[in-house]
Amino acid sequence: MQLNLEPEYAQYVKTRIARYEEAYAIIGQKKTKEVLQQAAIFWDLELYFEMHELLEPEWKEAEGGRRRALQGLIRAAGMKIHAENNNAKAVVKMGAKALADLEEYGGELTGFVTLKAVLAEIQKTLNSSQSSTRVD
Numbered sequence: 001m002q003l004n005l006e007p008e009y010a011q012y013v014k015t016r017i018a019r020y021e022e023a024y025a026i027i028g029q030k031k032t033k034e035v036l037q038q039a040a041i042f043w044d045l046e047l048y049f050e051m052h053e054l055l056e057p058e059w060k061e062a063e064g065g066r067r068r069a070l071q072g073l074i075r076a077a078g079m080k081i082h083a084e085n086n087n088a089k090a091v092v093k094m095g096a097k098a099l100a101d102l103e104e105y106g107g108e109l110t111g112f113v114t115l116k117a118v119l120a121e122i123q124k125t126l127n128s129s130q131s132s133t134r135v136d
Contacts, residue, residue, distance in 0.1 A: 019045045036112040039073065043114055048077040048084075066108040072101030073109070076122050083125050091129040095122050 005013065026032070026041050035058050042051035052074050059070040075098035082090040099122045106115050 019047055023047060023050075034111050036109060040112055040114040043077070043118060046080070048080040052077040052081075064108075065105040068101050069105035069108040072098045072105065073112070073118070075101065076118055079122065079125060083129065088129040091125060095126040095129070098122055099126065 023041055023045050027038055030037075032038055032041065035054060039051050039054055042048070042054060055070055055074050055077075059067060059074060062070050075094050079091050079095040079098055082094060099119065102115065102119055102122070106119070109115055
């Protein structure tokens with residue numbers, strides 16, 4: 001594929017394509033049809049926007065604690081997108097909400113095998129962003 005982009009953007013596109021190909025291969029190899037399993041693959045490959053898009057229809061249909069848990073995952077993905085864009089204030093706000101939702105309702109996410117890793121990553125990202133937003 002030939003793109004006439006600035007080098008930093010060309011590299012970004014190439015990296016995204018490689019991640020998409022890897023996600024596609026993993027999902028195909030494992031014959032993964034469950035949305036939460038696919039979301040875990042997207043999280044692991046740092047495809048946060050795609051994870052958000054994948055989970056949103058499921059979230060819209062969910063109720064109660066499962067709805068809140070899915071919202072927590074969507075917020076966690078949003079937090080990571082904001083972190084990629086160095087938006088520390090949004091990271092802290094969204095990450096705190098994601099953490100609260102997932103700590104309280106994470107048990108509703110049967111099939112989402114990376115919950116502990118997501119919780120740890122939220123905390124790590126929050127700690128990093130909070131320290132960068134402090135005014136001394």
